[in-house]
Amino acid sequence: xxxxxxxxxxxxxxxxxxxxLSCEQNLNHDAMYWYRQDPGQGLRLIYYSQIVNDFQKxxxxxxYSVSREKKESFPLTVTSAQKNPTAFYLCxxxxxxxxxxxxxxxxxxxxxxxxxL
Amino acid sequence: GQNIDQPTEMxxxxxxxxxxxxxxxxxxxxxxxxxxxxxxxxPTFLSYNVLDGLEEKGRFSSFLSRSKGYxxxxxxxxxxxxxxxxxxxxxxxxxxxxxxxxxxxxxxP
Numbered sequence: 001x002x003x004x005x006x007x008x009x010x011x012x013x014x015x016x017x018x019x020x021l022s023c024e025q026n027l028n029h030d031a032m033y034w035y036r037q038d039p040g041q042g043l044r045l046i047y048y049s050q051i052v053n054d055f056q057k058x059x060x061x062x063x064y065s066v067s068r069e070k071k072e073s074f075p076l077t078v079t080s081a082q083k084n085p086t087a088f089y090l091c092x093x094x095x096x097x098x099x100x101x102x103x104x105x106x107x108x109x110x111x112x113x114x115x116x117l
Numbered sequence: 118g119q120n121i122d123q124p125t126e127m128x129x130x131x132x133x134x135x136x137x138x139x140x141x142x143x144x145x146x147x148x149x150x151x152x153x154x155x156x157x158x159x160p161t162f163l164s165y166n167v168l169d170g171l172e173e174k175g176r177f178s179s180f181l182s183r184s185k186g187y188x189x190x191x192x193x194x195x196x197x198x199x200x201x202x203x204x205x206x207x208x209x210x211x212x213x214x215x216x217x218x219x220x221x222x223x224x225x226p
Binding site: 042088106 | 208212214218
């Protein structure tokens, strides 16, 4: 079945450690996104990538890094520079096309809940 | 700045109808999305509006007025499984989604 997978579902990290969250999709989507969700807040965009080997900062990119070496994969690294990393992280992708008949809905993975101890 | 406003929480009775409102102020407009998110899970797509008017899809309908910067999601014949958060998101002129904080809907028997 086609879809987006994120691993792990729960992740615990000690302060000062970097950690990488995995996101893989087999939907053949070009664009991929990373969001952070905190209680009582909307989804906030961390990074996005429209094509392989290219990515752009979102609204809250500080303390995070990404790579897009393959179309299927868009891993997110939460670095020790991120001051408050405990949150629910969601990866999403969209099919090709940005206008006209394409609705361009975002498809989400199941999320990773990161807790810093 | 860009802003999406939704009520924080609403309560409704099983079998009833509920309307969840969303107002927005964004840099450009390329469509409005409604998503459903159960606690601890990923959002799932419900509806998309880009033109004014009502889009109906089974028990769920979504309305848009671009001139008023306003949308609502209408849920009919409420079921217990409809207890979830409902997220409103607007695609701006850069084709980026701006998200509201979500409305937590509580369904009572």
